Amino acid sequence: MAVTLRTAILDDIAPVGHLHHRSRRSAYQGMVPDAALDTYGADAAARWWVERWSHERDTHRLTVAEHQGRLIGFTYVGPHEDGEPATGELYAIHVDPGHQGRGVGRALIRDALDTMRERRCRRAVLWVYAANHRARDFYEAGGWRPDGVGRDGWLGPVPTPQLRYALDLTVAAAEPATPAAAQG
């Protein structure tokens, strides 16, 4: 599948919000009651991204993935939220539910890690819901590991446990090139 990655522009931001909502709705179904996932709808997500990007566009990088001219995924990367030096944070990675499992996420996360290395980060971190086993499998296949730190994230009004994952960016090619290599 031909996928193009590029830095987002203003016209992408609202569609990113809509995709984010679709992806969360699908990925987190069953983790909390449906009503909690509908607390904020697609348009609220779009407004949230427009606001956030307006403050962070100079320090963070929003990258979109396109297939046949349509947005199918994105990542959001920036400095560590608590200012830990030489640490980059992957704040979001989402692939449209209809395009998951085809390598788009892998292409996006490689690009995000390249961005962090270009920014001279030595360590990458992210937060993932403990019950999001698909994403945890995806990260672990790429060499990420829980670093022992936890917190509650919020799915609508419901506090939901999250785990912090970390990756050492000084280790070359942390992500295996092939599934066979992944099995060692």
Ligand SMILES: CC(C)(COP(=O)(O)OP(=O)(O)OC[C@H]1O[C@@H](n2cnc3c(N)ncnc32)[C@H](O)[C@@H]1OP(=O)(O)O)[C@@H](O)C(=O)NCCC(=O)NCCS
């Ligand atoms: C997690 C996510 C970004 C991965 O993107 P993707 O495009 O589906 O993943 P890829 O097709 O690139 O798969 C890469 C690897 O992920 C793992 N993976 C893919 N589909 C999987 C599934 N259904 N279950 C478990 N692992 C899976 C595999 O290790 C796969 O390697 P393989 O190609 O050797 O099989 C995507 O599924 C997604 O957007 N999920 C919903 C949102 C989300 O949870 N984001 C993370 C928030 S912290």
